[in-house]
Amino acid sequence: MKVVQVVEYHKDLKLSDSPEPKITSPLDVIVRIGAAGVCRTDLHILEGQWAEKSNVKLPYTIGHENAGWIHAVGDAVKNLSVGDKVILHPLVTCGLCRACRDGDDVHCEASEFPGINVDGGYAEYLKTTARSVVKLDEALEPADVAALADAGLTAYHAVAKAAKTLRPGNVCVMIGAGGLGHIGIQVLKAISGATLVVIDQNPAALELAKKLGADHVVQSGSDDFVTQVLDLTKGKGAEAVIDFVAEGGSTATGIKMLRQAGNYYVVGYGENINIPTIDIISSEINFIGNLVGSYNDLAELMVLAAQGKVVLHTTKYKLDDFQKAIDDLTAGKVRGRAILVP
Numbered sequence: 001m002k003v004v005q006v007v008e009y010h011k012d013l014k015l016s017d018s019p020e021p022k023i024t025s026p027l028d029v030i031v032r033i034g035a036a037g038v039c040r041t042d043l044h045i046l047e048g049q050w051a052e053k054s055n056v057k058l059p060y061t062i063g064h065e066n067a068g069w070i071h072a073v074g075d076a077v078k079n080l081s082v083g084d085k086v087i088l089h090p091l092v093t094c095g096l097c098r099a100c101r102d103g104d105d106v107h108c109e110a111s112e113f114p115g116i117n118v119d120g121g122y123a124e125y126l127k128t129t130a131r132s133v134v135k136l137d138e139a140l141e142p143a144d145v146a147a148l149a150d151a152g153l154t155a156y157h158a159v160a161k162a163a164k165t166l167r168p169g170n171v172c173v174m175i176g177a178g179g180l181g182h183i184g185i186q187v188l189k190a191i192s193g194a195t196l197v198v199i200d201q202n203p204a205a206l207e208l209a210k211k212l213g214a215d216h217v218v219q220s221g222s223d224d225f226v227t228q229v230l231d232l233t234k235g236k237g238a239e240a241v242i243d244f245v246a247e248g249g250s251t252a253t254g255i256k257m258l259r260q261a262g263n264y265y266v267v268g269y270g271e272n273i274n275i276p277t278i279d280i281i282s283s284e285i286n287f288i289g290n291l292v293g294s295y296n297d298l299a300e301l302m303v304l305a306a307q308g309k310v311v312l313h314t315t316k317y318k319l320d321d322f323q324k325a326i327d328d329l330t331a332g333k334v335r336g337r338a339i340l341v342p
């Protein structure tokens with residue numbers, strides 16, 4: 001089968017021929033790839049940023065945002081049939097450890113991550129296990145949702161966590177209306193009655209945020225944008241701030257927008273949070289980390305997608321045109337998310 005592989009760090013990806021994956025254990029599932037999302041993480045992998053962490057042996061096939069059709073299943077798999085449309089939770093988890101038993105798939109003690117540390121979905125077929133497979137509603141196609149498997153899942157996980165405590169009348173501030181943020185906006189409006197304020201420096205992103213349901217948008221950068229946000233909360237600050245950026249000083253300004261006992265959800269990363277501890281105890285604010293999402297998060301996100309409440313904008317490329325997709329992403333030329341279709 002055709003695969004697109006990392007052959008060497010700091011070199012271009014290479015189209016190669018590789019044997020199809022085989023069922024080797026009873027819960028294995030082979031998926032015929034319908035679409036694989038092209039993600040910034042793929043660029044970071046090529047730059048060697050993941051080399052030490054993943055310890056993966058080169059060459060290997062990348063692609064960690066995958067959806068398609070069931071092609072073959074192991075003996076013990078009774079809930080899936082050949083031809084079923086599916087999206088894959090990005091991790092292959094053990095199901096037996098404490099984290100798995102809590103439904104906290106991301107912290108499984110014995111997981112693999114196809115596309116990161118084993119072969120992924122820039123290919124015609126991919127091996128995973130039954131635990132990672134979410135069946136798709138008839139209304140959805142693999143190419144519509146593949147890229148939700150990582151970026152969308154991460155946004156859903158953080159927003160759903162915030163929505164558990166947000167009440168109608170509360171205010172939620174989102175920083176960043178880009179790839180993750182534009183999913184986060186749709187999710188919050190679908191599952192919460194909170195008032196949503198979206199901040200971004202890019203007027204086009206704010207225009208989209210409005211269209212997707214943001215109640216208020218504020219352009220960052222001007223001297224008084226923090227005051228503008230505080231005015232929307234009668235000066236008290238928001239119950240929740242969800243920071244999809246966490247770079248370029250966004251946390252320093254984001255924290256100023258948080259009310260007493262508010263929750264600060266960190267999703268993006270890059271900068272340090274610098275706040276006097278006396279301010280944390282006196283205000284009782286909380287900082288909450290967010291990493292990808294659970295199987296159930298992905299299943300819930302697919303319900304919203306099937307209902308048409310979360311829509312992902314994509315640009316399609318043939319698998320053979322992988323280099324153009326990578327180049328366009330590097331150059332910031334992709335509208336929505338780029339996906340590869342075999």
Ligand SMILES: [Zn+2]
Nearest residue numbers: 039041150151
């Ligand atoms: Zn990704």
Ligand SMILES: [Zn+2]
Nearest residue numbers: 094097100108
């Ligand atoms: Zn586990």
